[in-house]
Amino acid sequence: MPLSAPYLALKALVRRGDLSNPEVGKAISEMVVTAHPELMRCDEVALRSEVPGKTYFAFRDGERISRPINQDLFISDPAVLRERFDDFFKDRLGSLGPDEATRTIYTLAMSFCALYDTKKTGDKKTPATYFEILIGHLFAAHLGVNPTNAVKIVDTGVKLPTDFIFDLGGTNPKLHVPIKTSTRERVIQAWAHQRILDGVFGADQYRGILVCLAETLMKVKKLSVVEVCLPDQWRVYQRFLAKMTRVYYLDVPDKYRLLATGTPRIDVKPLGYFFTEAAALTV
Amino acid sequence: MPLSAPYLALKALVRRGDLSNPEVGKAISEMVVTAHPELMRCDEVALRSEVPGKTYFAFRDGERISRPINQDLFISDPAVLRERFDDFFKDRLGSLGPDEATRTIYTLAMSFCALYDTKKTGDKKTPATYFEILIGHLFAAHLGVNPTNAVKIVDTGVKLPTDFIFDLGGTNPKLHVPIKTSTRERVIQAWAHQRILDGVFGADQYRGILVCLAETLMKVKKLSVVEVCLPDQWRVYQRFLAKMTRVYYLDVPDKYRLLATGTPRIDVKPLGYFFTEAAALTV
Numbered sequence: 272m273p274l275s276a277p278y279l280a281l282k283a284l285v286r287r288g289d290l291s292n293p294e295v296g297k298a299i300s301e302m303v304v305t306a307h308p309e310l311m312r313c314d315e316v317a318l319r320s321e322v323p324g325k326t327y328f329a330f331r332d333g334e335r336i337s338r339p340i341n342q343d344l345f346i347s348d349p350a351v352l353r354e355r356f357d358d359f360f361k362d363r364l365g366s367l368g369p370d371e372a373t374r375t376i377y378t379l380a381m382s383f384c385a386l387y388d389t390k391k392t393g394d395k396k397t398p399a400t401y402f403e404i405l406i407g408h409l410f411a412a413h414l415g416v417n418p419t420n421a422v423k424i425v426d427t428g429v430k431l432p433t434d435f436i437f438d439l440g441g442t443n444p445k446l447h448v449p450i451k452t453s454t455r456e457r458v459i460q461a462w463a464h465q466r467i468l469d470g471v472f473g474a475d476q477y478r479g480i481l482v483c484l485a486e487t488l489m490k491v492k493k494l495s496v497v498e499v500c501l502p503d504q505w506r507v508y509q510r511f512l513a514k515m516t517r518v519y520y521l522d523v524p525d526k527y528r529l530l531a532t533g534t535p536r537i538d539v540k541p542l543g544y545f546f547t548e549a550a551a552l553t554v
Numbered sequence: 555m556p557l558s559a560p561y562l563a564l565k566a567l568v569r570r571g572d573l574s575n576p577e578v579g580k581a582i583s584e585m586v587v588t589a590h591p592e593l594m595r596c597d598e599v600a601l602r603s604e605v606p607g608k609t610y611f612a613f614r615d616g617e618r619i620s621r622p623i624n625q626d627l628f629i630s631d632p633a634v635l636r637e638r639f640d641d642f643f644k645d646r647l648g649s650l651g652p653d654e655a656t657r658t659i660y661t662l663a664m665s666f667c668a669l670y671d672t673k674k675t676g677d678k679k680t681p682a683t684y685f686e687i688l689i690g691h692l693f694a695a696h697l698g699v700n701p702t703n704a705v706k707i708v709d710t711g712v713k714l715p716t717d718f719i720f721d722l723g724g725t726n727p728k729l730h731v732p733i734k735t736s737t738r739e740r741v742i743q744a745w746a747h748q749r750i751l752d753g754v755f756g757a758d759q760y761r762g763i764l765v766c767l768a769e770t771l772m773k774v775k776k777l778s779v780v781e782v783c784l785p786d787q788w789r790v791y792q793r794f795l796a797k798m799t800r801v802y803y804l805d806v807p808d809k810y811r812l813l814a815t816g817t818p819r820i821d822v823k824p825l826g827y828f829f830t831e832a833a834a835l836t837v
Binding site: 459460507 | 745786
């Protein structure tokens, strides 16, 4: 597949343990810029959206069709895309504003995932791994610190594997950042890990920040799109397991956005907001 | 595939909501007795066991090979099998003794799963669903009560979907019974649900009993078998999430069996023991 060489180069870079390295950002940018014309050669298929207020399409290459893409969030004009990327990689994400930042990151994520879907060589984990690298890099570059993937449980010597942990040093709370392309039933793991961190280290030493791509599901036969959301279950997790400080989405489901006005409150926002409020989340 | 008609009949029976019905047991027994000669027509392939003290083989039908089967636990003599089944379904499981009960249930589980592996039509969830029905029936018949699959969260009206819940009535603790063919990283869900139950209903109102088939993994190219175990993580879950009262396996990994002598203690045993100690676990 056309992406495999730049993707392997990206993974090699990441394996050196320096996710915050600007080279990682450049590799992502180059890969997506390479992917873009490939995607544009695919057919665009309009999908029947069963999600109020959102329009979705997919790329198709012969028999293979990509995951649904939110039309309002995907930047398909190469000139605009290039300009946003430039802004983005000059570490000026904040200046883009939360909404443009969200669209830019959505396009970075979706270009790879959609092209991968239309080629589908290799194992299914690749888009999820790419998404983890993308978000991991953005967080690491913005926070100026590289993440680890485990915490040492006091007085046992046991290392518990976790999603990304960003230790900002000093007495600042650390960030616990699970990253998922979609959640479905597996999301309870994020709250359970947060509970363990609270139990081991005490309250508010680690702040939970869950980052997700979307909750869309395509019904391939009908070419229709639904969002699969379980807000009632999330409320139970937030009340009886642990507190997630933020849940960020690139394509925010309305059912989750409304959790910010309920009890217990869960603040669900577009990911772009992280870059304007990160400082407040880490004191 | 040869099992699809009896399997669909079994699922139809179960859909009526009466898992404890002896007809469910009969349907399982008939299905496995039907599967047995089919399996015997497959080739038996010896596997290189990297699990100390255990011998594994697999059934092969042309290109397709089954999951690994523990030789000491699998009853391959049809006469013995029939006799055990008869004992079993006369509700005299206790009289078989824990070890023979474990072997009988292991054979009931593996015959279906292995035959399914060698045919592999339909979706991958089928062996997991069958295993859930098998264990659900055995628990329901033994306890004399049918399970539910959700709990109502007090003062919210929210129904949280769970694995099987057996409510024995009166002031007896209820049983929370997650069932998995293997655990890998997904097992944290069982502890997290137990934590929620403890938080919502108070300590010791629900007792967690996790039931698993095995943790074997076949390396297909080398035809070798390993067990994938994460005992350190389980200890963290048992200490910081909730207490599992028992973990039962049909093919118990030694690394988990040893958790019964550690801190915090996790009692991991062959499933056959449930039927001799169930009364003590439910008071």
